[in-house]
Amino acid sequence: MTGAAFFDLDRTLLAGASGEVFSRAMTRAGLSSGPVPGEKLLFGLFNLVGESLPGMAIARQAVSAAKGRSAAAVRAVAEDAVDELVELVQPFAQTAFVAHRDAGRRIVLATTTPYDLVKPLADALGFDDAVATRYGIDDDGNYDGTLDGPFVWSAGKLDAITTWASDHDVDLADSWAYSDSFYDTPMLAAVGNPVVVNPDPRMVLMAAARRWPTVNLDVSPGVVKIPVIGLEVQELAQRFVTTSAYPYARFRFEHVDRIPTDGPCILVANHRSYFDIAALSLLIAKAGRPARFLGKKEVFDAPIVGQIAAAMGGIRVDRATGSDEPLRAAVEAIAGGEMVALMPEGTIPRGPAFFEPELTGRWGAARLAHMTGAPIVPVGMWGTEKVWPRSARFPNVLNIVDRPTVQVGVGEPLTVSGSSLGADTKQIMTAISAQLPAESRQRRTPTRDELIATFPPGYSGDPEAEFTRRPGED
Structure with a gap:
């Protein structure tokens, strides 16, 4: 059994109600x-x-209201609605589909919505089958x-997937189920791997x-959203963190639009x-996404800070491993319509390298651009080192x-x-440099x-080696 x-x-699976589209x-x-009044x-x-x-009671009565209607005409309506419904599919649902297919599992749509309405959508999305309410x-x-069979809702949905699993030699104990609804508790409890998606208020408690x-298929895997209100932790933080949170710095933002x-x-x-992270976070908050x-x-890896970074959608990069996993996660985020932010230099330049007019970077941003075709938005930051120099443990x-004034262009x-x-990396770094003041491009001793001020406390390395210590190939 599988x-x-x-x-x-x-x-x-969808961002909202399919009923509006139908x-x-x-x-x-x-x-x-x-539309009926109040719909x-x-x-x-x-x-x-x-x-x-009450809503499900109305849905239950729809079977009587459909009496005498042509099933073929309803199927034609379903075909007409497919494109609009596909637009509502959560951007990271495909990531879950691929993971299950790669593991050898069949993927099945399980919904109260009538079978004739949802089967064309299930086919368009590549589902293996649809378990749905069938009308005689x-x-x-x-x-x-x-x-024709159970009303596929709550305990009825459990009955329907149990029957389907038995007919298709599927083991529920080795299966997964995804739902937002408290009323799908029977189905979730019956499988070995229940996953709550975008939970309703009661499902939050359950x-x-x-x-x-709990996951959200509209954001990258691992990103935490506040239940019910549906805001990311990062989005919530953006509403409260402003330049006034940093009274020890002035900010000048240019061309945020x-x-x-x-x-x-x-x-x-x-x-x-x-301090670059603070300045860049303020810029992103101003951009509103x-x-x-x-x-x-x-x-x-840092206690507390690391957990917060992950919950806010950070992508962990361990350069020592040479793994492509961070890039794969970034590619998935971009494919889902998200914005990925990175600093191609990889770390803060030290010693004489800090004052080098020509910026050099690693190849990660260029590789992402090659892999996704996404546009690159260059940002130049200046003056952050006056707020928090590398040699200080705190700002x-x-x-x-x-x-000091922090400029972000x-x-x-x-x-x-x-x-x-x-x-392409050189093109990217040149575009970043163009957003910096003219003094940044002047060579000086x-x-x-x-x-x-460019070295961390206790640094004992060779300053001259800082010109060549970072390879550009990763």
Whole structure:
């Protein structure tokens, strides 16, 4: 026996209610005179808090209301609705599909929605089958007002997948189930691997009580969202963290509007200080969208800080392993329409390298661009080292009288030529440099104190080696 993966439809696989889409398709086909009074309100309430007993009672009565309607005409409506429904599929659902297929599991749509309405969508998405409510059909091909099998909801859904599993030699103990709804508790409890997706208020409590994992298929794997309100931890933080949280620094942001408001992109910035993360986070907050940060493993391995970084969508990079896993995670995020942020220099330059006018970077950003075709948005940051020099363990939070100014400039999105990783990396770093003040491109000899400020406390290495210590191939 093998396992399978069962996916609920509304508010799990789809971003909202499929009923709205089917209603519009019914109207276009002339099978309905238009939305019933209060329909929009009901769908809005469903999208917000999930299934309700009154709502499901109405759905249960739909079988009687369909009596005499042509099953073929309904199937045609379902075909017409497919493209619109596919647009509602959560961006990271495909990641879950691929994982289950690679593990040899069949993927099955399990929904209360009538079979004739959802089967074309299941086929379009590559599902192996659909377990759904079936209406009885008379000899003329019309619905006869009865159910052909269980009403696939709550305990009825459990009965339906149990029957399907038995018929297809599938072991539920080795299976997975995904749902948002408290009423799908019987199905989730019956499989060996229950997964709660975008939980409704009661399912939040159920998942906590039963220690069921919770995911959100609209964001990268591992990103935490606040239940019910549906905000990422990062999005919530953005609403509270402003420049006023840093009274020891002034900020000047330029051309924030060059960051796309949605869709995939790669945000790249130079690296001068530990304070760069704060400045870049403020920029991203001003842009009004979350980002997935690629960061050194040391950040993610740190107690508390590492857990927060992961929950906010950070992608852990362990350069010592040479693994492509961070890039694969970034590619998946970009494929899901997200923004990925990274600093191609990899770390803060030290010693004389800190004052080198020509920025050099690793090849990760160029590789991402080659793999995804996503536009690159260059960001230049200047003055962060005055707030928090490399030689200090903490920023100078007491400097509120003569505050240093942090400049953050955004360049026009660009696409790399694809000629070579080296050439494209140079193009990226040149675009970043163009957002920095003119003084950054002037070669000069730093003072001893300026050099000391570029080294971490206790540094005992060779300053001259800093020119060549970082390879560009990773």
